[in-house]
Amino acid sequence: MHDKIDSPLQTSIWETAVGLRSFYKSKGFKEIRRTYMPVISVKTIIPYITANDERFVVKSMGELVKNRLLFNKLITLVKRNYEHTHLDNPVAEMEDNSWGKMITADDVILDGSFIGLDPVEKNILAYSFLHTSEKKDTAEIGWAGVHSPEANTLLRSLVFQQIKYAEKQNVQFIEGEFDTTDECAMSLLKVIPVSPCPAWITYRKE
Template identity: 45%
Template sequence: MQIIIKEYDKRDQEQIKDLFDLSFEKEGLLSIVKSSSFKFAYSAIAEDKLVGVVFGWSSSFHPYCTYFKILSNPLYALSGVVEKLLSKVESLETIDSPLQTSIWETSIHLKNVYEKSEFKEIRRTYMPILQVADFKEELVPFSEKDHMLKTLSEISSSNELMEKLVLLVKRNYEETHKANPVVVTGLEEWKNLVLANDVIVKGSFVFLDTCGNDILAYSFLHESEDEHSYELGWCGSSSS
């Protein structure tokens, strides 16, 4: 079967919904094509049917790699759709940084293709859904006399504690993203990330030491795209 790779055309959107459904991806990915971070997009056509697509984009926060995502119809897996799209991306002379993508654990074919092309796994992300109604009240395993648990809202007015929190968040994030470093930026920019518009300051917590001077751990809660859900964001602790 002949697979034709061509530049993505807006007319392909008429067929692309099926690819999103088959790949368990959200159609919000299409917004990349209209954004300033967009780099490339190609379609795979077989018998006048859209059987695969690849999008590529950059990130101002992680500027040292090129992100891409391949979606394909699993019925055409043996026709080399993914391989041809990946080969097209790798041949682009405009790409001068490492390629990075993400896949679902169940995407065995994609995983095999990437490994054969010498891609390396650098991170696994687990996304459980926790039903708050199922939680039982439990005893906190520490005495409130010995440690302090405060909301992000409570410490945001303290310049000293906020600076310590931002430094800790920055250090932990940079340490866990050495394979794909972040852009060099100042503490004020990191503070804006910690206090992002979608963060719920009264539902985000900071664990302090006995004197309330040092930050031991943190956990941030965020608004979600889903009306009845919240999202856990950055969580971390000090080296101690």
């Protein structure tokens, strides 16, 4: 006889599935997250890009991994932010070495992933990773985050630099996933000119 597994039920549907949304709500499911996945036209967004914020130092992931101290700080910050934005779906416990391998996986574009540091290059303030895609002429914005909300403007600057990098690599489109549980992601979505798109809604029933 199997022990009873006490775990919540969770499902996700498109925002446009009105009938299913009503059904799940009637059964006691609660919305815990919305994920927006816009497709950004590089050519369209280039005119909106502003000058880089020269108050900070920007390094590519390829450069940063050569500095073990800074790379360890990046691992700590990425882990902290990821855990904070996934409180409803806690991440499994992993060693820092495993986190390091995740953020330098084969699909990460090291020269197109940028990290913003303070002027003396001792603390990491923001980061945004760029990934390859299975789609032709497309790249993906991956993990992005900040040390504190004051660095949100720096994060936007990093993303704009990624878009300029993508243009030089003849990338036509950039895709991203922006969760409502992630304040940084929502901040980015407000300043990046994208066409409206339906949300992928995640429901949960305890």
